[in-house]
Amino acid sequence: MSDSHSPEAKAYWKENIRLVLSLLSVWFIVSFGMAILFVDALDNIRFFGFKLGFWMAQQGSIFSFVILIFIYVYKMNKLDHKYGVDEDQDHFAPDDSYYHDQESEK
Amino acid sequence: MDVQTLTFIFVGTTFALYIGIAIWARAGTTDDFYVAGGGVPPLANGMATAADWMSAASFISMAGIISFIGRDGAVYLMGWTGGYVLLALLLAPYLRKFGKYTVPDFVGDRYYSDIARGVAVVCVLFVSFTYVAGQMRGVGIVFSRFLEVEITTGVLIGMAIVFFYAVLGGMKGITYTQVAQYCVLIFAFLVPAIFISVMMTGNPVPQLGFGSTLVDGSNTYLLDRLDQLSEELGFAAYTAGNKSTIDVFFITAALMVGTAGLPHVIVRFFTVPRVRDARISAGYALMFIAILYTTAPALASFARVNLINTVNNAEYQATPAWFKNWENTNLIAWVDKNQDGKIQYSSGKAFSGKPQFLEVRGPEGERKISNSPTDNGNELYIDRDIMVLANPEIANLPNWVIALVAAGGLAAALSTAAGLLLVISTSISHDLLKKMFLKNITDKQELLFARMSAALAITIAGYFGIHPPGFVAQVVAFAFGLAASSFFPAILMGIFSKRMNREGAIAGMVTGLAFTAGYISYFKFINPSANSAENWWFGISPEGIGTLGMVFNFVIAILVSRVTAPPPDEIRDIVDDIRIPKGAGASYHHLES
Numbered sequence: 001m002s003d004s005h006s007p008e009a010k011a012y013w014k015e016n017i018r019l020v021l022s023l024l025s026v027w028f029i030v031s032f033g034m035a036i037l038f039v040d041a042l043d044n045i046r047f048f049g050f051k052l053g054f055w056m057a058q059q060g061s062i063f064s065f066v067i068l069i070f071i072y073v074y075k076m077n078k079l080d081h082k083y084g085v086d087e088d089q090d091h092f093a094p095d096d097s098y099y100h101d102q103e104s105e106k
Numbered sequence: 107m108d109v110q111t112l113t114f115i116f117v118g119t120t121f122a123l124y125i126g127i128a129i130w131a132r133a134g135t136t137d138d139f140y141v142a143g144g145g146v147p148p149l150a151n152g153m154a155t156a157a158d159w160m161s162a163a164s165f166i167s168m169a170g171i172i173s174f175i176g177r178d179g180a181v182y183l184m185g186w187t188g189g190y191v192l193l194a195l196l197l198a199p200y201l202r203k204f205g206k207y208t209v210p211d212f213v214g215d216r217y218y219s220d221i222a223r224g225v226a227v228v229c230v231l232f233v234s235f236t237y238v239a240g241q242m243r244g245v246g247i248v249f250s251r252f253l254e255v256e257i258t259t260g261v262l263i264g265m266a267i268v269f270f271y272a273v274l275g276g277m278k279g280i281t282y283t284q285v286a287q288y289c290v291l292i293f294a295f296l297v298p299a300i301f302i303s304v305m306m307t308g309n310p311v312p313q314l315g316f317g318s319t320l321v322d323g324s325n326t327y328l329l330d331r332l333d334q335l336s337e338e339l340g341f342a343a344y345t346a347g348n349k350s351t352i353d354v355f356f357i358t359a360a361l362m363v364g365t366a367g368l369p370h371v372i373v374r375f376f377t378v379p380r381v382r383d384a385r386i387s388a389g390y391a392l393m394f395i396a397i398l399y400t401t402a403p404a405l406a407s408f409a410r411v412n413l414i415n416t417v418n419n420a421e422y423q424a425t426p427a428w429f430k431n432w433e434n435t436n437l438i439a440w441v442d443k444n445q446d447g448k449i450q451y452s453s454g455k456a457f458s459g460k461p462q463f464l465e466v467r468g469p470e471g472e473r474k475i476s477n478s479p480t481d482n483g484n485e486l487y488i489d490r491d492i493m494v495l496a497n498p499e500i501a502n503l504p505n506w507v508i509a510l511v512a513a514g515g516l517a518a519a520l521s522t523a524a525g526l527l528l529v530i531s532t533s534i535s536h537d538l539l540k541k542m543f544l545k546n547i548t549d550k551q552e553l554l555f556a557r558m559s560a561a562l563a564i565t566i567a568g569y570f571g572i573h574p575p576g577f578v579a580q581v582v583a584f585a586f587g588l589a590a591s592s593f594f595p596a597i598l599m600g601i602f603s604k605r606m607n608r609e610g611a612i613a614g615m616v617t618g619l620a621f622t623a624g625y626i627s628y629f630k631f632i633n634p635s636a637n638s639a640e641n642w643w644f645g646i647s648p649e650g651i652g653t654l655g656m657v658f659n660f661v662i663a664i665l666v667s668r669v670t671a672p673p674p675d676e677i678r679d680i681v682d683d684i685r686i687p688k689g690a691g692a693s694y695h696h697l698e699s
Contacts, residue, residue: 013685020195027191031184031362036355039177039347049317049327054345057180058172058403059313062187062396069194069389076199077382085688087380 012083019075023068030056030064112509113252120290120513121267124520127286128271128279136553139276140207140532141376146281148383152390154284155374157291157517158525159186159365159391160398161237162244165291165518170493172406173413176336176344179403181354185361187392187399192366192594194388198375200601202384203684207376208529209369209593210537216600217608218677220542225615227537229592230369231530235566236585237370238526242571244519247491250435252512261571264520265564272524272531273560277377280524287517292397294514298498298507299401302408305501316404332407335414340453344410350639356650363656364586367594370529381687409497416500417486418451422470425449428499433473436463437489440472441479454482461487523567531560584626587648591618591655599663604681610667618659625651 034042035057042053050059080086133139146154164186172179204212209230214223242261249260271279296312303315307328319327326334333343342348349357365371374391375384417425422440432438439461440449447470457477464474495515498508535556540547547555592615599606599614626648629637639645646654683689 009682009686016685023195024191027188031188031358032355035180035184036351036358043345047317049319049329051329051345054177054329055317057177058183059316059400061180061184062400065187065191066389066393066396068191069385069392072195073382073385073389076385080382080687085686087382087687087689 008083009085012079012085015079016076019072019079023072027065027068031061035061107505109505109508110252110254112506113512116506116509116513117253117516120286120517123286124267124283125270127282128275131275131279131282133274133276133278133553136207136536136549136556138278139553139556140536141373142276142278142281144205144377145379146377148378148387149390150281150285151374151378151383151387153288153394154281155371155387155391156394156398157284157288157521158280158374159371159395159522160291160518161522162241162247162515162519164398164402165295166244166247166494166515167491169402169406169409169497170490172403173410173493174490175348176342177347178349178354179406181349181357181361183399183403185358186365187395188358189362189365190388190392190395192362193371193375194385194392197366197372197597197601198384198388199381199687200684201372201597202375202378202381203687203689204680205376207373208532208537209372209597210533211541212600213593213596213611214537214541216677216680217596217611218674219608219612222596222608222612222615223537223541225612225619226593226596227533229588229615229619230533230537233368233585233589234370234526234530234533235570238523238530238563238567239570241519241523241526242567245516245523246571248495248512248515248519252495252509258572261568264516264523264571265568268520268524268527269561269564272527272564273557276556276560277373277528280521280528281377283524284521287521288394290517291514291521292394294510294517295398295405295494296401297510298501298503299405299408301503301507302412302497302501303404306408306411312401312404312408316407328407328411332411335411339414339418339451342453344407350645352645353639353647353650356646356653358650360590360650360652360656361586363590363594364652365589367589367592367597368585369533369589369593370525372593372597373529373532405494405497409493409500412497412500413488413493414451417449420449421447422449422472423447426499426502428496431499432489432492432496436461437492439463439475439487441475441477441485442468442470442472443479443483443485445469449486450483451486452482452484454484455480456482456484456487527560527563527567530563531556534559534563584623587622587626587652587655588619590652591622591659595656595659595663599660601681601684603667604678605667605672606663607667607670607673609670610663610665613666614659614663617662618655621658622652622655625655 035053039053039057042056043051045052047055137143168182171182201212206212206215210223210226213226214220242264245264246257246261249255250257271283299312300310303312304310306320307315307318308321309315309318316328319325320331329345333345336342336344347354375387378384378387429438441456457475457479459477462476464476466474468474495511498511535552539555540552595618596611596615599611629648
């Protein structure tokens with residue numbers, strides 16, 4: 001358990017929070033921003049056969065959500081690797097005393 | 107071949123497939139039964155999650171609702187997809203690292219309290235039963251319309267199938283059946299959409315056809331034509347919103363946060379081997395969901411244009427067969443107010459309430475109803491639920507497409523019902539019995555209890571399917587509102603705040619629940635006549651109030667936790683531990699053994 005209290009663990013968590021907050025701001029802007037709060041303003045802009053606000057509300061926001069998750073996955077895997085906390089080093093071996101104890105209680 | 111024979115063949119083949127998979131994926135241990143042994147590959151988990159998530163409501167009702175309410179339908183489109191971003195970024199990886207079976211497990215362990223666990227169990231049971239009742243009704247509708255059997259028989263067949271693979275296979279059986287069900291339902295949803303998109307716009311991709319010009323030679327965009335048709339008939343323009351911005355905002359938020367807090371969705375992320383698999387499978391799940399969710403609004407607009415063109419000013423006697431079929435299923439009704447034998451369709455209700463059919467026919471051969479007509483010009487009642495099911499017929503598609511849609515609707519309803527029933531049985535056998543009342547039972551006994559409670563849950567769900575309580579539609583708001591105002595804040599703070607303690611979490615959950623349940627009950631059950639915008643708090647409808655309940659939950663939890671003792675050190679260690687992926691393999695041991 002020692003490594004989860006270390007300065008590296010703190011730095012890892014900080015970077016994680018920063019990444020999550022920046023992705024969630026985009027999430028908020030594409031849905032609540034462009035498709036709800038400013039939808040009528042965006043409707044004045046033509047986007048192919050759509051009004052832009054309408055398209056964001058019924059199509060664009062959903063595409064954005066999918067892309068956001070895949071960006072998160074890519075960035076987090078890189079972050080895990082950078083701090084050496086990824087599971088590739090686990091080899092699925094129970095190396096964690098807390099879980100080991102918990103599991104063996106069952 | 108006629109539609110009915112084809113439907114029997116399609117539905118029979120898919121059911122045989124589900125049973126075959128269930129036999130192949132039997133569960134041997136509680137681990138298999140609750141979380142499929144934790145060994146589901148992420149892509150399969152994504153598909154299973156998508157099938158689990160997309161219910162009869164998504165498949166049968168959603169496009170129909172959008173078709174009738176236009177842009178405001180976005181609350182469902184965004185609300186039921188945006189929550190996956192919250193799940194993937196804020197909950198799934200950490201809950202996977204935590205490595206237990208259920209949401210009450212996390213709440214009970216993280217807040218070192220059986221009271222917290224108990225509150226969570228009650229919420230899980232309530233939310234899941236609410237949801238499952240609607241699925242069984244969906245099964246009933248499809249059976250009665252396409253196979254022309256009694257709704258009761260239809261529900262019983264559905265129950266028998268779910269019973270077979272849920273009780274036998276547990277999460278393992280359900281997961282692999284859901285993979286098959288996803289393929290069936292998405293194929294069934296896309297085929298008619300592609301057909302209709304080509305017919306109307308010449309573009310085979312519905313998402314693009316949605317924004318293309320019509321092929322009728324007018325060179326107008328589909329949506330412009332739809333706006334124009336709607337306005338001619340006295341409806342609001344299709345691409346304009348009718349709900350207030352604040353209400354749209356709160357409903358969307360409640361549905362998103364509720365999605366992220368729904369136990370049958372969360373539990374899917376316990377079934378993958380590693381933390382990184384939990385992240386990516388949330389991405390796959392949303393991708394698979396988005397295929398249907400971006401097609402649905404396109405289909406809704408096609409269906410709307412088709413419907414208006416087919417029925418408005420058409421002579422009743424000349425209407426196509428589908429019109430009379432659905433009339434015979436009580437989902438369409440027509441009153442010839444001006445006695446010209448033609449159907450006039452415009453805004454407003456043709457009569458008050460649901461149609462009460464009489465046993466006699468009118469002069470044109472239409473079914474007479476006992477409702478007193480309103481004084482507006484509209485003569486037509488159409489149940490929104492028929493739009494997806496009737497769409498292939500309205501567009502004159504081949505019989506096999508119609509049969510395929512029936513099989514798809516059943517796949518959507520059964521997959522969601524199975525996922526919910528599993529959560530219910532896990533809550534009873536694991537959270538209530540093993541963790542609270544019968545702590546000494548063996549794994550074998552627990553598995554037996556799990557199977558017994560699954561059987562019991564199916565029986566209760568089937569009862570609701572045959573005798574649908576009138577409040578099913580109303581209680582869906584409840585399910586999301588309660589999930590948003592109870593679980594989501596408790597789990598989120600459990601991961602992101604080390605200071606959050608037992609007292610804060612319980613106070614927050616109880617406040618959020620009591621407020622949300624109180625508000626919804628008041629407007630839906632106690633005083634339904636007051637359910638209008640001028641009486642709502644800040645103009646927020648009962649559907650959106652879960653968002654405010656969630657805010658109250660956060661505020662109360664933080665305030666209470668600051669004036670009570672911090673959580674013990676070992677709890678802080680748990681929080682430290684779930685924040686890093688490394689070591690998740692420890693709870694993976696059962697695959698190696």
